[in-house]
Amino acid sequence: MxxxxxxxxxxxxxxxxxxxxxxxxxxxxxxxxxxxxxxxxxxxxxxxxxxxxxxxxxxxGLDQLLAQLGEALRRMLESGQLVTITATQPTALTLRLMPYSTSSVSTPGRRPTTRSAHGTTITAPSP
The missing domain is CATH 1.10.287 (Helix Hairpins)
Structure with missing residues (x-):
């Protein structure tokens, strides 16, 4: 259709x-x-x-799109909409983003998410 x-x-x-x-x-x-x-x-x-x-x-235009999606996820992580999940939780959805500088993001009460030179990994909560 x-x-x-x-x-x-x-x-x-x-x-x-x-x-x-x-x-x-x-x-x-x-x-x-x-x-x-x-x-x-x-x-x-x-x-x-x-x-x-x-x-x-x-x-x-894909570089711009992927950067904007990554920035949206970073904002969501900082506001508490996303949380990191350990590898022992197999239902976690892991999103691989465009490379940025090496750094670590930490939200009080939540596990940190690492940004490496090879890419940024942000994990979303399981449903």
Whole structure:
């Protein structure tokens, strides 16, 4: 079933809209994977160049997006919305973020989260 997603950089931005756009992005990649699977989807070399060019334009903004998502998680951690969970709790969801400087974040009453030169690991509570 086809669903229309209205893309609007100016908003309004809320949880549902942000999730809807992320789902649409995932679907776009899936559709491109199917479209490029056979010769029917790639008839000319110019099609390959066009797709690569547009993918390059799209990925240029991923650094900003990932940094903003990481910053949102840091704010949530500092406000107590996220907690760290030890490796002995297998239901923990671990999110791997873009690299930042080596440091440690500690919230009173909570275990610290370490930020390393290889990336930042923040864990979310189990459901």
């Amino acid at each position: 086809a669903e229309t997603v209205r893309l609007s950089p100016d908003g309004p931005h809320d949880y549902d809209y942000t999730s809807e756009v992320a789902i649409a992005l995932s679907e776009v990649i899936r559709v491109l994977n199917h479209a490029t699977l056979s010769c029917a989807g790639i008839t000319y070399p110019s099609t390959v160049y066009d797709v690569l060019s547009r993918i390059g334009n799209a990925t240029a």
